[in-house]
Amino acid sequence: MAQYISKYDIIVIGSGLAGMTAANTLAKSGHKVLLLEKHHKLGGLATWFRRQGGYVFDVSLHGFPVGMIKSCRRYWNAPIADRIVPLPRIVFDNPQFTLTTSFNREDFTRLLTQKFHLAEETVVEFFDTARAMSHTGDASMTTQQLFDRFFPGREDVIRLLMEPITYANGSTLEDPALTYGIVFSNFMSKGVYTFEGGTDLLIRLMQEELERNGVDIKVSADVTGISVENGEVRGVQTGKDLIRAKAVVSNTNLKGTIFHLVGREHFTPRFIETAEAVRLNNSSTQVYMGLKPGESINEDVCGDLLFCSAAPAFRTEMLLSRQITSRTFSFYYPKTRPGTENYAVVSSTNANYSDWADLPEAEYKASKEALIEDTLNALEKYVPGIRGKIGWLEAATPCTFQDYTSHWNGASFGTKYEGLAVSRELPEQIQGLFHTGSVGIIMSGWLGAVNYGFIVANNVDAFMLDQKGKN
Amino acid sequence: MTNEEIRQAVIDILSDISPEEDLENLDDNTPFRDQLSLDSMDVMDIILELRKRYRVNIPEEDYGKLDTMTNTVAYLEPSLKEM
Numbered sequence A: 001m002a003q004y005i006s007k008y009d010i011i012v013i014g015s016g017l018a019g020m021t022a023a024n025t026l027a028k029s030g031h032k033v034l035l036l037e038k039h040h041k042l043g044g045l046a047t048w049f050r051r052q053g054g055y056v057f058d059v060s061l062h063g064f065p066v067g068m069i070k071s072c073r074r075y076w077n078a079p080i081a082d083r084i085v086p087l088p089r090i091v092f093d094n095p096q097f098t099l100t101t102s103f104n105r106e107d108f109t110r111l112l113t114q115k116f117h118l119a120e121e122t123v124v125e126f127f128d129t130a131r132a133m134s135h136t137g138d139a140s141m142t143t144q145q146l147f148d149r150f151f152p153g154r155e156d157v158i159r160l161l162m163e164p165i166t167y168a169n170g171s172t173l174e175d176p177a178l179t180y181g182i183v184f185s186n187f188m189s190k191g192v193y194t195f196e197g198g199t200d201l202l203i204r205l206m207q208e209e210l211e212r213n214g215v216d217i218k219v220s221a222d223v224t225g226i227s228v229e230n231g232e233v234r235g236v237q238t239g240k241d242l243i244r245a246k247a248v249v250s251n252t253n254l255k256g257t258i259f260h261l262v263g264r265e266h267f268t269p270r271f272i273e274t275a276e277a278v279r280l281n282n283s284s285t286q287v288y289m290g291l292k293p294g295e296s297i298n299e300d301v302c303g304d305l306l307f308c309s310a311a312p313a314f315r316t317e318m319l320l321s322r323q324i325t326s327r328t329f330s331f332y333y334p335k336t337r338p339g340t341e342n343y344a345v346v347s348s349t350n351a352n353y354s355d356w357a358d359l360p361e362a363e364y365k366a367s368k369e370a371l372i373e374d375t376l377n378a379l380e381k382y383v384p385g386i387r388g389k390i391g392w393l394e395a396a397t398p399c400t401f402q403d404y405t406s407h408w409n410g411a412s413f414g415t416k417y418e419g420l421a422v423s424r425e426l427p428e429q430i431q432g433l434f435h436t437g438s439v440g441i442i443m444s445g446w447l448g449a450v451n452y453g454f455i456v457a458n459n460v461d462a463f464m465l466d467q468k469g470k471n
Numbered sequence B: 001m002t003n004e005e006i007r008q009a010v011i012d013i014l015s016d017i018s019p020e021e022d023l024e025n026l027d028d029n030t031p032f033r034d035q036l037s038l039d040s041m042d043v044m045d046i047i048l049e050l051r052k053r054y055r056v057n058i059p060e061e062d063y064g065k066l067d068t069m070t071n072t073v074a075y076l077e078p079s080l081k082e083m
């Protein structure tokens, strides 16, 4: 029998934003917490990388809702919250319309009434309906049905309202309307925000706060199993070590937690059936472009975020295909990292894992080259002469994301809506086992992950108090 | 704790969570959400603080019972009166 080498109240597997927030909240509540991360750095998908020549790229810092300020102030600290700043210029350019917006309710109301000529009361009612949606509401209406009710036949309006949200969390017109309503309303409350100083600074500040609160952090620690006896969690396996804990919070992919780390034999057949049916969200491709020193980007033309597309209309399946013409450009100016002169562009598209994973090596390479070429061609319109200005250029595919995070199929935004119920039910199946992290669309993205980390920490804390009462 | 002390304990938590809120004029019989800008994350925060400070464990299905100050004090009374 393996030996337990040390004992914790709680072990958190994975240091994504949800795992870190859970670890921090629990440590602040007085528990002894161990955070295990398989990479050498914390953050999960909230990550960045540096390249020779001073280039630095953020992977998932394209924008999040204003709610992040409050969540960071409460679950982290004021210096983190104080660095969250608005991204004022969101640009759309497609065959149906071209416009610039601050992406909040006020400006969208102006656009929808003046530019798209909708009746003011329809717009007001739409916003109010979206805002009233909650995760306890009726999930049978789809987003398509929601749009059909308010804006029948208006593909242009649907595109304006849907395209950014699809990029934000992979949701589609076929998903429950409440997932749309919640995320859309979060953004519309004040627009899009970013973290000044870049992802590297955010994660460093979070790590310092975790250490201040007494969280033990171990990086390069790949957890290979969660040990369960008699329906109760006992600890986790990493390398040759078995580390004991009263509760385990898994921030790895929901399916990975159930089927790889625990094993299906520990769950009821009904639960396994439900868990198997959970659909994963799509993956992504990205192209990272760093501008040579001295080169710059025209902020007035490009804005902070640019949703551009040559497709005549918005279609979910087209947004995922490799023949995609729709992409989001994130422009990073020196203001992103004050004190530097860095200009960078990150282009993102949503993508299907299977379209990339099944390719023979030569074809995979060629597809990656084509992705880069198509991206540069599209960017030329907004940054003339882009090819000559670039000092660093590389691409990531769904295979890259899968390798990095171990998320099944390289899922960028967790699971579809049904995953949330499975995640919530885990502790009823195995005492002391919890899952947190991008799940169910509404709990994904930076804000969703942070909030869900806090929600789950709250459940773990209640569980720990219950256990104490029993002893 | 007396009911007045329980009420004050809840006020203290609310003012930590939402320092900008006017709690002096709180109406005890009107739902918090109708007079304060509390969202569902704030409610979760109140629950966590109650557990941290007074070791009262409130099951998730009871969160809805903490809608007004009067109802919250009544809910907490059995657990806190011995403290």
Ligand SMILES: Cc1cc2nc3c(=O)[nH]c(=O)nc-3n(C[C@H](O)[C@H](O)[C@H](O)COP(=O)(O)OP(=O)(O)OC[C@H]3O[C@@H](n4cnc5c(N)ncnc54)[C@H](O)[C@@H]3O)c2cc1C
Pocket (backbone or CB within 6 Å): A013, A014, A015, A016, A017, A018, A019, A036, A037, A038, A039, A042, A043, A044, A045, A046, A059, A060, A061, A062, A063, A064, A168, A221, A222, A223, A224, A251, A252, A253, A284, A286, A348, A401, A404, A405, A406, A407, A411, A412, A413, A414, A436, A437, A438, A439, A444, A445, A446, A447, A449
């Ligand atoms: C290309 C892209 C762009 C995005 N852009 C945005 C954006 O602009 N705004 C936004 O809000 N969101 C964005 N997102 C989504 C957002 O980044 C994620 O929803 C969020 O960061 C996920 O956090 P998480 O806590 O779920 O965990 P993850 O970030 O997935 O982290 C899980 C962690 O667990 C670790 N781990 C996994 N298995 C093990 C194991 N067995 N042992 C130890 N450790 C393990 C992983 O290494 C990882 O660190 C984007 C995502 C992608 C892919």
